[in-house]
Every structure is written in structure tokens, then in C-alpha cells.
Amino acid sequence: MELYFIRHAQSENNALWESTRSSDGRHPDPDLTEKGVRQALYLASFLKTPRSLPPNANRGADWHNRYGFGITHIYCSLMKRAVRTAAIVAQALNLPLYGHLDLHENGGIYWQDPETGDFIIQAGLSRSSLLALYPNFILPSEVGExxxxxxxxETEDESRFRAKRLWQWLLERHGNTEDRVAFFSHAGFYHTFLSTILGFEHMGNAWVSLSNCAITRLDITPDGVWVAYTNRVDFLPDSLL
Structure with missing residues (x-):
């Protein structure tokens, strides 16, 4: 199995931080910016490249997807920015888009009171709102109105437990197959997921970066996990990085 962990395109909160270096005014569940939509379109075009292995295929070249991707399954977080990004890709690849409850960003959906610092619980999008974003969205049965x-x-310990649960689900669902799975998720959870499955749960001040729309490829075999590449954004023009 090949796993492609992909971050959503630029969100309104990403743009807010880029321009102000502050989270003041952040949205609990932001949409994509216009720049983010353009990033997602470039990503979709890149991933759409058909997988075509010549008879004398070079393993090293294939490890870097020089012969295309051939994604077979797409799962995404239920946060708006991830749904919008994944929907653009799913439509371009003509693949079903599955929502997954365990792919959300660390912390969940929240608003933070600027005076007290308290985290205020938010509902998240309803089933009808998610389907309005992408009518062909295949949602978990637990998602209602x-x-x-x-x-x-969500606490850090809970995020790590979720990462382990998602990893186990992935192995049970797609392990020991030729499937090429794309996860559309978030930078914070990417750090948690990658450090957890690789056994680096206590990394101090170290951080595993993932830019908007960046791709990380993991090859998962009976012998272990092979990190082919991380944070790949060479398909984006400089103006969209």
C-alpha cells in the first residue's frame, strides 16, 4: 500500500496568520481562500497524471511518482478546508470521496475566548452542509444534522490515541494491498500521525512540517514503513507556495 498524506490548501486562517502573525479573528472552521482554490487545482492536475509503468520501469523513479500516481482511494477530514481541497481532487480523478472522522485537525472545532482563553465547543458542519460542499460526498453514518x-x-494525548486508531484502521482496510490511498488532513495532525506511527512520540521542540497542499508518501509493506518523501510541493508555482 502507498499512503499519500496531503494537507489542505490555503485556508482563511492560514492567510490571516501569514498577514498578521496572529490568530486574532480566526474562524473555527475556515474555508479556502482564492489562492487556496488555485493551489488545489494545481494539486488535482498533478495527481491526475495516469500511472503507467514501462516494462523497464526504474524503481527509484517510480518511488518519486515519475510514472504517475494512480490514486485508488480518497479520504478527508470533515473540516471545510479539507473537504473543499479533497473535493476538487476527487472530481478531477473521478473517484469517490469518503469523509473520515479521525482525519480532523488537532483540537477539533473550537472558538477561543480572547479574554479568558477558554475553548468554546463548536458543532462542526451538519450532514446537509457537508453535502452542499460536495454532493457526492460519502459520509460516516454518525454524521447528522x-x-x-x-x-x-481535544488534548494532545487524545490526538495521539486518534492517530493510533487511524493507523490501525488503515492497516485493516488497506494493508497488504496494492491500494494507493490519499488522506486529506491538516498540518498539526500530520505531525502527530507521522511521529506516532514512526515511534517518535516525544520529539521535544522538533516539528514535522507540511505546507499547504504538500504531499508526503509512505510505502507500507509487511517489512515496515518506508518514507519515500515528505512535504512535496514542486508542482506548485512559486507564487502559490
Whole structure:
């Protein structure tokens, strides 16, 4: 199995931080910016390249997807920015888009009171709102009209437990197959997921970066996990980085 962990395109909160270096005014569940939509379109075009292995295929070249991607499954977080990004890709690749409750950003859906610092629980998008974003979205049965989150702020320990649960689900669902799976998720959870499955749970001040729309490829075999590349954005023009 090949796993492609992909971050959503630029969100309104990303743009806010880039321009102000502050989270003041952040949205609990931001949409993509116009720049983010353009990033997602470049990403979709890049991933759409058909997988075509010549008879004398070079393993090293294939490890860097020189012969295309051939994505077979797409799963995404239920946060708006991830849904919008994944929907653009799913439509371009003509693949079903599956929502997954465990792909959300660390912390969940929340608003932080600027005076007290308290985290205020938010509902998250409802089933009808998610389907309005992408009518062909295949959603978990647990998602109803009351919103998909409606839980307290997620702790670091809870994020790590979720990463382990998602990893186990992935192995059970796609392990020992030729599937090429794309996860559309978030930078914070990427750090948690990657450090957890690789056994680097206590990294101090180290951080595993993932830019907007960046791709990380993991090859998962019976012998272990092979990190082919991380944070790949060479398909984006400089103006969209």
C-alpha cells in the first residue's frame, strides 16, 4: 500500500496568520481562500497524471511518482478546508470521496475566548452542509444534522490515541494491498500521525512540517514503513507556495 498524506490548501486562517502573525479573528472552521482554490487545482492536475509503468520501469523513479500516481482511494477530514481541497481532487480523478472522522485537525472545532482563553465547543458542519460542499460526498453514518464535532477541545494525548486508531484502521482496510490511498488532513495532525506511527512520540521542540497542499508518501509493506518523501510541493508555482 502507498499512503499519500496531503494537507489542505490555503485556508482563511492560514492567510490571516501569514498577514498578521496572529490568530486574532480566526474562524473555527475556515474555508479556502482564492489562492487556496488555485493551489488545489494545481494539486488535482498533478495527481491526475495516469500511472503507467514501462516494462523497464526504474524503481527509484517510480518511488518519486515519475510514472504517475494512480490514486485508488480518497479520504478527508470533515473540516471545510479539507473537504473543499479533497473535493476538487476527487472530481478531477473521478473517484469517490469518503469523509473520515479521525482525519480532523488537532483540537477539533473550537472558538477561543480572547479574554479568558477558554475553548468554546463548536458543532462542526451538519450532514446537509457537508453535502452542499460536495454532493457526492460519502459520509460516516454518525454524521447528522446536529454537526459532526460537538465535543470538548481535544488534548494532545487524545490526538495521539486518534492517530493510533487511524493507523490501525488503515492497516485493516488497506494493508497488504496494492491500494494507493490519499488522506486529506491538516498540518498539526500530520505531525502527530507521522511521529506516532514512526515511534517518535516525544520529539521535544522538533516539528514535522507540511505546507499547504504538500504531499508526503509512505510505502507500507509487511517489512515496515518506508518514507519515500515528505512535504512535496514542486508542482506548485512559486507564487502559490
Amino acid at each position: 446536529e454537526g459532526w464535532w460537538n465535543r470538548p477541545f
